[in-house]
Amino acid sequence: MGRWQPGARERLEQAALDLFLEQGFTETTVPQITARAGLTTRTFFRHFADKREVLFAGEELVPERVARLMAEAPPSLGPMELITEGLAPNAAKIFAGRSLDYLLRRRAVIDAEPALHERELRKFALMSKALEQGFRDRGVDDLTAQLAAEIAVTTFRIAVTRWLNQHGDPDLPATINQTLAAMRHLTNTSSA
Amino acid sequence: MGRWQPGARERLEQAALDLFLEQGFTETTVPQITARAGLTTRTFFRHFADKREVLFAGEELVPERVARLMAEAPPSLGPMELITEGLAPNAAKIFAGRSLDYLLRRRAVIDAEPALHERELRKFALMSKALEQGFRDRGVDDLTAQLAAEIAVTTFRIAVTRWLNQHGDPDLPATINQTLAAMRHLTNTSSA
């Protein structure tokens, strides 16, 4: 691998996040980001497919990690059991290497820009697809696999939001288990 | 209101959908759409915020309709009861005036273009926000309101997908109730 100044990708991510916080996502141009990172515009688009993607780098390898974790789980576990037992202890791995401060700053930027929220929803959708395939590989029927995947991702997403809103006060696994408990309570209330 | 050739918005929607099917979303330019509709490029962006929005017009008034329906429901119903009893009979109203053929063609275009999938996810997120507020207005606590809203939207989304995949064979309310039954069965399986 060739080397100029190492860490071009990381410099671009840092410069972009800072500028987005300083002056907003729309008001920040790609040339501004690359200038701060000491690179050129063309290089930015070699590292990230588009301007939004600079905040979601590395998430493309989440699906395979999800698939591996699900394949390693005991085959006896049903889909809801797998979520209850596996979600909390493994969820934090997604944010490995990302500080709470970084996550909070990133959250502020995404919440301020609908276009970034769109991209985030797509990332969750990809995660859901990976979970769905994992459930199917465990012998779960299509509809149940899809529902279980959506429930897992929804629980994860809501728990992360609440966790960040509380500045990480109860840790993420605890928040996930609280959210799961509320989900069980809600869906177990009798109907009509 | 001034009038030239009436139905400019509808002509643009029709021309856009046709062109997206013929040559793809990315390959279709806005000038091509407006030329087929007998208008100019600038006029397109007066009717739709961006190129994607031409496939999602009119959905911005869904939230208020959702809020009204939820306010009219008996206050005694809990959130899960409201979903079970209210989702199926009211869900079809969202597609009022849209033929099954239109929905299928629209589905094909969206499925072929990730950028359009992103926009669709955002629309569902807005629907979820409206449902969440509706639950809170009925006295439901924040977390439960959020979970119930997500469950309702997820069920609706999965049911619509299945319904369209079967070319509308069982009608939408029946498909929704089947999906809801599967959801209840999944979440009621004991854990650990």
Place this chain on the structure above:
DNA sequence: TCAGTAATGGCACGTCGTGTCATCACTATG
């Protein structure tokens, strides 16, 4: 020393989306 590879720089280009002003069609009022 020289060839090969990988990341970057530089440039042209099409498309998107917006700001601005002029123009056209219709309406209301006298």
Place this chain on the structure above:
DNA sequence: CATAGTGATGACACGACGTGCCATTACTGA
């Protein structure tokens, strides 16, 4: 019938986004 007002459209310029293409630079291995 005349005239002013209103709302939709046309026309143009412009900045930003994102891509294709080729040259250049730095590192690697023979």
